[in-house]
Amino acid sequence: MTLDIERIPTLGDNYTYLVVCTESGEAAVIDAPEAEPVFAAVERKGCRVTKILSTHHHPDHSAANPALAERYGAPVLAHVSDAERVPGFTLGVDEGDTVKVGQHVARVLFIPSHTLGHIAYVFDEGKALFSGDMLFAAGCGRMFEGDANMMYDALCKKLSALPDDMQVFCGHEYTESNLLFAITAEPDNLDIKNKLERVRAIRAKAADDWHDASPDEMTIPSTIGEERTTNPFMRARDSEELGRIRLAKDSF
């Protein structure tokens, strides 16, 4: 069974994902702020969109839900608490629920703090985590609605417990600037240093317009194993340390 994952560049630095079950041709769209790039990718793939998934309510992850739902006649899934906030919301999911995309199954993880209704989708067999704005490569999203305890549970317990080879597909191409902060948080960490060099080489090829980005200028996916060695937030020993690092990053 193959899970085909297309990375669609949207807005200025967002990632929208088109996840296709190659056996059935069924597909899910994850975190779409713009409809047109998704329409084009779906056309190219010749897949059938049966679900629209949001990790959280922010417009840069959900604004295109109604347009996609109308075009594909597909339900819009998000956390059960976000019925009033996620555009086009039709179906609430929560920790422990599963979401099928053709023959593939994703588990829902409840990981609040960037927002109070933030979830992740984990395809255990497909080895793919869709982490929205909670976990970025070498970073994490701001704590807009929750606290450091919630963030510690999400990053350092739930997501950190996933296998090393789990691929991380996050909401933004922020890897280079995150690594620049990470190296100040952990100046002696060689894994961070090496990854920064690698990422700089990749990003040096970047197109002027993110919409035109080709796969070879994308630093996503990362992996959970890599995050465990290079992500200062996931590496925090307790919620207090995590809160301190988050505060430092806010003003970096």
Ligand SMILES: [Zn+2]
């Ligand atoms: Zn967000």
